[in-house]
Amino acid sequence: MTVNSTLLQKLPADLAQDRLPRHVAVIMDGNGRWAKQRGLPRIMGHRRGVDALKDILRCCKDWGIQALTAYAFSTENWGRPIEEVDFLMTLFERVLRQELREMMEEDVQIRFVGNLSALPKSLQGEIERSMEQTRENRSIQFTVATNYGGRQEILQACRTIAQKVQDGLLSPEAIDEALFEHHLYTAGISDLDLMIRTSGEMRISNFLLWQVAYAELYVTDTLWPDFDRAELHRALTSYQQRDRRFGKVK
Ligand code: FPP
Numbered sequence: 001m002t003v004n005s006t007l008l009q010k011l012p013a014d015l016a017q018d019r020l021p022r023h024v025a026v027i028m029d030g031n032g033r034w035a036k037q038r039g040l041p042r043i044m045g046h047r048r049g050v051d052a053l054k055d056i057l058r059c060c061k062d063w064g065i066q067a068l069t070a071y072a073f074s075t076e077n078w079g080r081p082i083e084e085v086d087f088l089m090t091l092f093e094r095v096l097r098q099e100l101r102e103m104m105e106e107d108v109q110i111r112f113v114g115n116l117s118a119l120p121k122s123l124q125g126e127i128e129r130s131m132e133q134t135r136e137n138r139s140i141q142f143t144v145a146t147n148y149g150g151r152q153e154i155l156q157a158c159r160t161i162a163q164k165v166q167d168g169l170l171s172p173e174a175i176d177e178a179l180f181e182h183h184l185y186t187a188g189i190s191d192l193d194l195m196i197r198t199s200g201e202m203r204i205s206n207f208l209l210w211q212v213a214y215a216e217l218y219v220t221d222t223l224w225p226d227f228d229r230a231e232l233h234r235a236l237t238s239y240q241q242r243d244r245r246f247g248k249v250k
Pocket of ligand 1: 028029030031032033034046049050053070071072073077091092093095096144
């Protein structure tokens with residue numbers, strides 16, 4: 001945490017509490033570039049990325065944001081060098097083991113979403129344990145998208161709904177937005193209000209495709225390991241200046 005960040009324990013006075021996003025999502029891009037710029041191996045960028053994520057999670061909680069969803073590993077990320085994939089899987093597992101106690105103390109509810117069955121068994125075990133133990137925590141809902149793809153999420157919802165129709169449990173007329181959302185991984189979390197992407201790319205990269213429909217987008221050139229409370233403050237200031245019309249005229 002930088003000196004600048006430690007000064008930001010409380011919600012900055014220029015932000016309106018009642019107009020904060022309820023649900024923020026982050027595409028944590030730029031770990032590799034951050035490391036390269038310093039002549040370090042890419043994995044060092046991921047390590048620092050974890051520190052940044054921990055601080056942003058705590059900050060969201062301190063400032064009263066109800067939900068944070070982070071894109072940790074996409075279905076496309078399997079295409080990275082095997083050493084990097086292995087490192088990331090081990091990193092997720094180690095972080096979960098190390099942080100569980102603190103998540104309990106801080107009242108964080110963690111959940112993992114994505115095709116979790118393809119992850120290493122030992123990681124699946126840690127995921128189950130952390131989700132089970134933090135189930136009743138209420139201060140913030142922290143969702144980690146791992147082996148996640150937005151199109152795959154929509155397809156799995158379609159399959160489940162189609163099966164219910166085939167089994168006679170549901171009529172096609174009953175399929176509306178609310179029912180569909182109930183079958184997405186994010187069921188039970190408030191609508192996505194703000195999606196942040198670091199390191200400058202103007203892409204959604206298959207993240208929360210359904211949920212992003214009316215979210216505000218914020219892209220910064222800052223690389224993820226450098227995304228701190230001051231950066232989040234900037235993103236929230238931008239968010240609060242937006243005129244959210246949801247397609248209507250005011
Ligand atoms: C993208 O940067 C980042 C990732 C693919 C990994 C992000 C994962 C973490 C920060 C760890 C989260 C851990 C837990 C347990 C939630 P990149 O490597 O694509 O960067 P580049 O575009 O500069 O190469």
